[in-house]
Amino acid sequence: MEMISSQISLGPLLYYWPRQTTLDFYEQVGRSPVDIVYLGETVCSRRHELRAADWLALAGELRAAGKAVILSSPTLVETSTEVAQIKRLVNQAEFMIEVGEVGAIRSLAGRPFVAGPHLNAYHGATLAWLAGQGAKRFVAPLELSQADLRTLLTERPAGLQAEVMVWGRMPLAFSARCFTARHFHLRKDECGFRCIDYPDGLALRTQEAGDFLAINGIQTQSAQCLDLLEQAGELHGMGVEVLRVSPQSRGTLDAVAALHQWRQGRAALPIPLPAGMRRCNGYWHGKAGIDWLGQEA
Amino acid sequence: MLKLPKPPALLASLGRRLPPAFLSLHFTAGLLVARHLNWLLPPAELEGKRFAIEVTDLGLRCLFCCRHGSFRPSWDAQADLELSASAADFFSLLQGEMDADTLFFQRRLKISGDTELGLMVKNWLDATERPAWLRHRYLSD
Amino acid sequence: MELVAPAGSLAALKAALEAGADAVYLGLKNATNARNFAGLNFSETDICTGVEHAHALGRKVLFAINTFPQPGRTQEWRNAVDAAHDLGADAVILADPGLMVYAHERYPRMRLHLSVQGSATHADAIELMREQFNIQRVVLPRVLTLQEIERVTRQTQVEIEVFGFGSLCVMAEGRCLLSSFATGDSPNNKGVCSPAHAVRWSEIGGQLDARLNGILIDRYAPGEPAAYPTLCKGRFEVEGRFDHALEEPTSLNALGLLPRLAAMGVKAIKVEGRQRSPAYVAQVIATLRAAINAANLAPARYVVRPDWQASLSRHAEGSQTTQGAFDRPWK
Incomplete structure (x- = not known):
């Protein structure tokens, strides 16, 4: 039986889960077939159920469990406190960093890093520049179609690994403003951390009750769960080394298990999604990201 | 704000009674005169498209199309793009005094049909320099 | 300056x-x-x-x-x-x-x-x-x-x-995919946001609907001032409340x-x-x-x-x- 070399990664937790829920989740991750774990708070610097030291401790435990651990830096950086957080993150030498925005690259000063999905690496010249700065792997922009991804992979410099997100709600936009706080008529700085009550974000529907987006603090996500699990074989064939699963409250480790079964040549089991969540894969087909082309689950 | 007198009720009711094709003939004749004066040269993207202009307070609806770079009346009841506004608002739009966006946001200009074609027409009208006799001084106030 | x-x-x-x-x-x-x-x-x-x-x-x-x-x-x-x-x-x-x-x-x-x-x-x-x-x-x-x-x-x-x-723009510019999520075209890949080719206006009995690739972005009462359906500025439903959930236009x-x-x-x-x-x-x-x-x-x-x-x-x-x-x- 042929074993497939694709690696499975778990993206950073984008939601604000209670401390024990988070620790329990990563405890399971440690026992799962995930190869690479991205850790850290990338969305909101006010969230504090786990502090920097807690994330580092967790990183140590997951490494001891055999995982390759990478610490993710924030995606939108505005305040001097946030800039200081990045510097602290970069100054630890134990774990590699996934860069969330371009400023962190300067602090890294040539040390190896993973270029995150929001760095807009759409063509070979930008990949080459990132590799020149120290990038060892890049996460492809979410909106690329299969055809464009294939072209991009032919343009990448030698030695730069490619990672593609295949499962989970897609992070689509970032704002200075917190939409969860806005929904509750609260100020951002006195938000009451209401996002802790929404383990998969707050559903935003059209006036006709159509599923559209999910609000996660300053981040806006797809209401639908991206599902490219069926495309794992094609992604592998195109030369993508790492497949990323993004944590949701339900189904995450089932998605990981499905990928693991696929790479062992075994049939995958169906994956339970969080209640009411549908799937999407439109970007892959060169269409609107919200679309789902394929069989209904 | 530009102030035009309200059209006399007689003219408005006359407009409603005249056959649309007759009105379109006069309307396109006006557009052709403008084209010959060299300030309304339709871009290639408008070729073959059918338009309807409805002047709400006059009760007028003109249908025309753009063929071989010139405007002709159309007897086709269907249009690719339909614009509807008052005479005064259409006039200020033609003068370049009011912005189509502003009129639209205030619900004074209605657009239906192909929105991209509408944007094309808007951008074309915006980009067209007005002859001196039509121009409203942008900075009059 | x-x-x-x-x-x-x-x-x-x-x-x-x-x-x-x-x-x-x-x-x-x-x-x-x-x-x-x-x-x-x-x-x-x-x-x-x-x-x-x-x-x-x-x-x-x-x-x-x-x-x-x-x-x-x-x-x-x-x-x-x-x-x-x-x-x-x-x-x-x-x-x-x-x-x-x-x-x-x-x-x-x-x-x-x-x-x-x-x-x-x-x-x-x-x-x-x-x-x-x-x-x-x-x-x-x-x-x-x-x-x-x-x-x-x-x-x-x-x-x-x-x-x-x-x-x-309420979102950090250059990193917003909302438009391609709804329509396929975004500022990053096509230089457009909420592109006109995906916009359809329909007015029935004075109620004006603004759709983007079929998705209802906003609905205006008769005479109510309208806005271009830039999708982050639409009115949506969150926990039963209808409002500008992201940003007002x-x-x-x-x-x-x-x-x-x-x-x-x-x-x-x-x-x-x-x-x-x-x-x-x-x-x-x-x-x-x-x-x-x-x-x-x-x-x-x-x-x-x-x-x-x-x-x-x-x-x-x-x-x-x-x-x-x-x-x-x-x-």
């Missing part, structure tokens, strides 16, 4: 210069710039005329090539950089590091501005671009507060340009902050709206020109004149203006 005006056509460029703009920014009729709308933008011949016209008046033309080169199509973006150089543009406004590499190596003496689409929100990001590509100016994202702008201005030697008037208006921005060392004030008409450009630029002149002349005695506000409000999207993120009432 320099006043930088949008130009979506030669008519708008002339109107901007006539109204007192120090510089205009423009782009080609293709996906290399972030206002790739039907019937808008410049042919190379138009740019040539525009550059001549601006230079004759001692003003500048800034050439926006601020989208991200798509896989396999790098050459289209490089051609745009070549065109900017050959047509005599005074600077290019770029967002993509890969394209900056080309511009900097091929034309080392060409002035590079980092576009707002480049999403440089703090001094490290800006300084990295300076060290790497010798950028001369950065356009700051509209998400920053006055305090943050002041700090960034102190921490970098790159000239700072900020938005002073126009539609607001307001306009940014920094008229009241001009002396403070000048005192911080901000070098240029930018007006949004290449998609708007020459009438809009002329009136907004004339107003800001008068205000900047007043702020330069006697900053301590600067007051916003009611007629300036009235003139700007008239053109504001959603008919209301705010100081936006500058003073963040919601923070």
